[in-house]
Amino acid sequence: MGCVSTAAAMHGRRVLDIIPSAFTEKNLIGKTCGKELKVATMHERLLKTMEFGDAFIALAGGFGTLEELFQIVSWA
Numbered sequence: 001m002g003c004v005s006t007a008a009a010m011h012g013r014r015v016l017d018i019i020p021s022a023f024t025e026k027n028l029i030g031k032t033c034g035k036e037l038k039v040a041t042m043h044e045r046l047l048k049t050m051e052f053g054d055a056f057i058a059l060a061g062g063f064g065t066l067e068e069l070f071q072i073v074s075w076a
Helices: 002-010 021-025 042-052 063-075
Strands: 016-020 035-039
Touching: 016 021, 016 042, 021 035, 035 042, 042 063
Parallel strands: 016 035
Antiparallel strands: none
């Protein structure tokens, strides 16, 4: 995700990093390149993603990635 957001920012696109606070507390995120929006839970992250997102992509991941993708698709 970092490479995609970095490339988008380098080409003049707005990037919003929506990050659950648990990830920032445990230092599980890398460098961000856009505006950071910290949220309390993963559910709130998905709600904000739906609110602010213009498009959605899913990169290779695990069950959590599939869960987020299916939730976004079912809410759209």
